[in-house]
Amino acid sequence: MEADFNDFLKKYPAGRRENLIPILQDIQDTHGYIPEPAVAAIAEYLEIPAVKIFSVATFYNEFRFNPGGKYHFQVCQGIGCQVDGSERIRAELSRLLEIRPGEISGDGWFSMEWVPCLGVCQEAPVLSVNGEFYPKMTPSRLKELIEKLRNH
Ligand code: FES
CATH class of the missing domain: 3.40.30.10 (Glutaredoxin)
Known part of the structure; x- marks a missing residue:
């Protein structure tokens, strides 16, 4: 699944941390939440520690790390x-x-x-x-x- 996210991320320039929020929004719009393999793929792609991604994402109420209802x-x-x-x-x-x-x-x-x-x-x-x-x-x-x- 992480490989799928690598393909997904290619529409954003690698290593550009300012794209973190747009990427998280894009993934949540597509999947309904942010799956763990996505966090790992983003961490590698943007060169940001996964723990930092979790901390940024939890600051914004809109992001979820578990699948929700419709x-x-x-x-x-x-x-x-x-x-x-x-x-x-x-x-x-x-x-x-x-x-x-x-x-x-x-x-x-x-x-x-x-x-x-x-x-x-x-x-x-x-x-x-x-x-x-x-x-x-x-x-x-x-x-x-x-x-x-x-x-x-
Ligand atoms: S307390 Fe601020 S929106 Fe509810």
Whole structure:
């Protein structure tokens, strides 16, 4: 699999570290997450230690290192969102999908995680689905959103 990523990386110039984020985005768009062999291939290609890649990628909430569901929910657990009820959103999401943070629903459609501040605190509480923000989320809007995604 690492060889596949070597081919994938050839569209970027070798050794150019400034391409790390675009490469990670490209791989996640293609695979839905960043597989471990991809990290090893990027490390070699850009001449960056793998540990540095993990640390840069985890700084950005958008990157995942495990496969998620078709729809991946990120519930903000930043202070602003907590004050405005993100725990209620997380609890309702768990109830509706029957999963906890870090899990994937049995049908493979949904996964969820708690993430640090998503950077749009004025819209709290914020939910992100596959990178798209849903501001000022409420339990009833969440239910509608899940029904919409299920019927999509
Ligand atoms: S605290 Fe949730 S977006 Fe900042």
